[in-house]
Amino acid sequence: MGAGKSFRICLAVEEIAGNIVEHGFTGKKGKHFIDLRLALEKDGSGCLSLRDNGVKFNPLEYRNRDIQYGLAIIRGISEKIDYHYVASMNCLNVMIR
Template sequence: MKEITIDALIENINTVTAFVDDLLDEIDCPMKSKIQIHIVIDEIFGNICHYAYKDSVGTVTVSVEFQNTPKAICLTFTDNGIPYNPLETEDPDITLSSEERNIGGLGIYLVKRNMDEIKYEYINKQNRLWMEKKL
């Protein structure tokens, strides 16, 4: 397992993406999966930056682990911010037009659609969002 701990600032999203990309390149990750993982990083890291820490800058640890059988990548985002389980967010009604749809929820919906398994826990005063993508 490899990990990076970085300030939860939106300008650090490229650093996190590059860190994960370097590891994906080592295993010859298919481009489609790589793009899906980019969407997940943008959404999860971005939400932590915007909402986890009210009046301060905290950190985010992004852990990457690979499995061989089945071949998969596991990403874990850990922060010390406000407790929040994004999996409790109701999925948006995507049959509605953007004008008719309520604001919010589309990003985590995309995460759910792009990953094969997702788990959330709040433990030791930390949010932990674990996700698996089969490659």
């Protein structure tokens, strides 16, 4: 894996996890968690998967242009983004270019 892809993966982790902690856990009682997984294939393709038990949030439907810089970055460095809300958990998969 090249330095460019490593940088994009680290940037995605920082942006997504930071948003989860800052916005998803605010005012929510109980224990919080983020499950992060990275799958890399031999051909260099990669999928970053994050699950959290924060407030339900679908980044694919969010369109507040004033404060979506982090989401714009994620959209710009990814090939595909997939979101599901399952068993009270946000599940986000990001295919990194």
